[in-house]
Amino acid sequence: MATGYFGLTIFFVLAFFIGSALLILNRLLAPKAPDPYKEYPYECGVPLYDKTTWTTIDQKYYLLGLLLVLFDLESAFVFPWAVIFREVAQVAPGFIFTEMFLFLFVLILGYLYAWKKGALRWQ
Amino acid sequence: MEILGTVIGVVVKSLIFIVGMFLAAAYLTLIERKFAGHVQQRPGPLHVGFHGLLQPIADALKVLTKEDIVPANVDRVLFYLASLLAFVPAIMILAVIPFGEPFTLFGIEIKPYITDLNVGLILALAFGSISIYGVIFAGWASNSKYPMIGGLRKAAVLIGYEVALGFAMVGPLMMAGSFSLREIVAAQDGFFGAFIWYQPIAFIVILFAILAETGRTPFDVQEAEAELVSGYNTEYSGMKFGLFPLAEWYIGTFVLSAIAVILFFGGWKGPQIFGFLSPFIWFFLKVAMMFMFFLWVHWTLPRYRVDQITEIAWKVMLPLSLLNIFITAIIILIKG
Incomplete structure (x- = not known):
């Protein structure tokens, strides 16, 4: 198994180096003709109104982001259960079924609450 | 010695996969452009090579030699x-x-x-x-x-x-x-x-x-x-x-x-x-x-x-x- 992760690491290093090599190659090969207008952010040719966009932006899905944390964690708990489901179902079918669906039931209640409260709407 | 052999094996295989993926991706661009062209009733890339077969190479060279702004x-x-x-x-x-x-x-x-x-x-x-x-x-x-x-x-x-x-x-x-x-x-x-x-x-x-x-x-x-x-x-x-x-x-x-x-x-x-x-x-x-x-x-x-x-x-x-x-x-x- 250790060799498996070893292969993955080597693949990552190679992919990273090939990606960076392409960027560097581009810098080396490309012509350079600096021009103040080229450094100007795209703005349809009108003068730049706002010097920066790094201000507060109303992104309208803050609650969805919170729900993502909740449900992604939940799916992390469901995965191991799913893998052993068939195996354990032969020995203790009632146990493995109720165990997870009790857990899911509580979360689905929370999900319905969030839905009713309008957290799933684009605000 | 055995470890070195494994390392070289993995490196060569990874390189084959990555380079193969690059070539495949290059020609997938051609497939997509041809497909899009015919969906929209136009021929798509046609002039570089036979029916645009060399177009991905031309595109790769173009992207590599464009100014890096x-x-x-x-x-x-x-x-x-x-x-x-x-x-x-x-x-x-x-x-x-x-x-x-x-x-x-x-x-x-x-x-x-x-x-x-x-x-x-x-x-x-x-x-x-x-x-x-x-x-x-x-x-x-x-x-x-x-x-x-x-x-x-x-x-x-x-x-x-x-x-x-x-x-x-x-x-x-x-x-x-x-x-x-x-x-x-x-x-x-x-x-x-x-x-x-x-x-x-x-x-x-x-x-x-x-x-x-x-x-x-x-x-x-x-x-x-x-x-x-x-x-x-x-x-x-x-x-x-x-x-x-x-x-x-x-x-x-x-x-x-x-x-x-x-x-x-x-x-x-x-x-x-x-x-x-x-x-x-x-x-x-x-x-x-x-x-x-x-x-x-x-x-x-x-x-x-x-x-x-x-x-x-x-x-x-x-x-x-x-x-x-x-x-x-x-x-x-x-x-x-």
């Missing part, structure tokens, strides 16, 4: 990092995809995959989620309005479909009882053993999720060239720009199609009618069918609005995938 007020580190962060995770999924069973050629055992980890599917899911940072960083680092809006939209789309994708994969996992992509393929026997017959709901949810993750048309709000110029990569040029569509549209769609084929269509299994090459031919045929399906959707459908996309994800796809888990569990309990 960095606008004045960007966050330089993140600006460069963003294209790498889009590209590297997309190609990392390739490392866990098996293209067939190990076979012996001239007395050497060849494994047509980089690694066969027992958490293969989780890794694929994880790398898929990391690649979203590329888009968000690109949007933020550009310090310009259109990229900013594009990056935020992409984040909104992905946080919805991420959850649905995770839950939809639970269905096939329960059927196969393993995270290893090889064992998932091994669990699907014969034509009617393919999981598509047992998991149609999961398949539909995963189709939607792949369209959203790769930013193809019904869900391409991060690009939305009619409203956002080019979305998150507006300020990019040269190879920095080239890596984005390469990673998202070609490598991303290809590897996610491969994952879908492994999960639902029995991977490389098929009648042995092409001799010892038949696993590869079947696998690539199936992946090509999936890829063409995504192209078909991309070039046919109009675009959703971003709030509609997130509402579909949270109000339709998530309940559907939960329902699928429930149905699968009951069927397994009844049939044993």
Whole structure:
């Protein structure tokens, strides 16, 4: 198994180096003709109104982001259960079924609450 | 000495995979442009080589020799990092995809995959989620309005479909009882053993999720060239720009199609009618069918609005995938 992760690491290093090599190659090969207008952010040719966009932006899905944390964690708990489901179902079918669906039931209640409260709407 | 041999073996194999993926992605661009052309009743690339066969090479050279413009007020580190962060995770999924069973050629055992980890599917899911940072960083680092809006939209789309994708994969996992992509393929026997017959709901949810993750048309709000110029990569040029569509549209769609084929269509299994090459031919045929399906959707459908996309994800796809888990569990309990 250790060799498996070893292969993955080597693949990552190679992919990273090939990606960076392409960027560097581009810098080396490309012509350079600096021009103040080229450094100007795209703005349809009108003068730049706002010097920066790094201000507060109303992104309208803050609650969805919170729900993502909740449900992604939940799916992390469901995965191991799913893998052993068939195996354990032969020995203790009632146990493995109720165990997870009790857990899911509580979360689905929370999900319905969030839905009713309008957290799933684009605000 | 033995360790050195393994290292060299892995390096050579990884290089073959990465370079092969690059060549494949280059020609996937040609396929897409030809396809798009004929959908819109125009010929597509026609003049470079026979029916545009050399067009990908011309495009690669062009992208490599374009001026590398960095606008004045960007966050330089993140600006460069963003294209790498889009590209590297997309190609990392390739490392866990098996293209067939190990076979012996001239007395050497060849494994047509980089690694066969027992958490293969989780890794694929994880790398898929990391690649979203590329888009968000690109949007933020550009310090310009259109990229900013594009990056935020992409984040909104992905946080919805991420959850649905995770839950939809639970269905096939329960059927196969393993995270290893090889064992998932091994669990699907014969034509009617393919999981598509047992998991149609999961398949539909995963189709939607792949369209959203790769930013193809019904869900391409991060690009939305009619409203956002080019979305998150507006300020990019040269190879920095080239890596984005390469990673998202070609490598991303290809590897996610491969994952879908492994999960639902029995991977490389098929009648042995092409001799010892038949696993590869079947696998690539199936992946090509999936890829063409995504192209078909991309070039046919109009675009959703971003709030509609997130509402579909949270109000339709998530309940559907939960329902699928429930149905699968009951069927397994009844049939044993």
